[in-house]
Amino acid sequence: MSELSIGVDIEEISRFKNKSLENDIDFLNRIYTEKELIYCYKSANYAQHLCVRYCAKEAVVKALSDFKISDVFYSDIEILNNKNGAPYVNISKYPNLKVKVSLSHCKTYAVANVLIIKD
Numbered sequence: 245m246s247e248l249s250i251g252v253d254i255e256e257i258s259r260f261k262n263k264s265l266e267n268d269i270d271f272l273n274r275i276y277t278e279k280e281l282i283y284c285y286k287s288a289n290y291a292q293h294l295c296v297r298y299c300a301k302e303a304v305v306k307a308l309s310d311f312k313i314s315d316v317f318y319s320d321i322e323i324l325n326n327k328n329g330a331p332y333v334n335i336s337k338y339p340n341l342k343v344k345v346s347l348s349h350c351k352t353y354a355v356a357n358v359l360i361i362k363d
């Protein structure tokens with residue numbers, strides 16, 4: 245039988261407003277994959293995209309803890325978008341977990357909800 249777990253996180257977008265590929269690359273590489281950085285920095289509103297992905301990674305870590313999984317780091321969790329813009333998650337160490345994610349941002353905050361299904 246499948247097991248389910250959920251996670252949620254909310255963050256202030258201002259935390260990410262001054263992050264640049266030039267000055268903060270070590271920080272960015274610890275958290276984001278190359279594909280995520282390409283997606284985020286395509287936009288003038290890069291901070292909201294960085295922030296909401298950070299939320300999604302925290303939400304995934306929360307959901308994984310319910311399965312007693314604690315060896316996944318933020319850069320192992322990749323949040324990409326399909327051709328309609330809908331986000332999806334790859335967890336490189338646990339490719340068999342099914343992950344559903346929903347993201348939202350306003351001017352100030354970003355939020356992510358995650359559902360993980362383990363068959």
Ligand SMILES: CC(C)(COP(=O)(O)OP(=O)(O)OC[C@H]1O[C@@H](n2cnc3c(N)ncnc32)[C@H](O)[C@@H]1OP(=O)(O)O)[C@@H](O)C(=O)NCCC(=O)NCCS
Nearest residue numbers: 292293294296297324325328329330331346347348349350
């Ligand atoms: C999807 C939609 C409702 C997002 O609402 P919004 O208020 O503009 O944006 P929010 O701040 O709440 O959410 C933004 C996030 O929504 C997610 N998103 C974008 N398109 C999405 C979609 N089609 N389905 C689910 N999530 C989507 C993205 O993760 C995005 O964040 P990101 O760019 O950092 O990854 C809006 O873009 C929309 O109505 N799009 C048209 C519908 C569509 O694209 N349909 C596809 C054909 S069926």
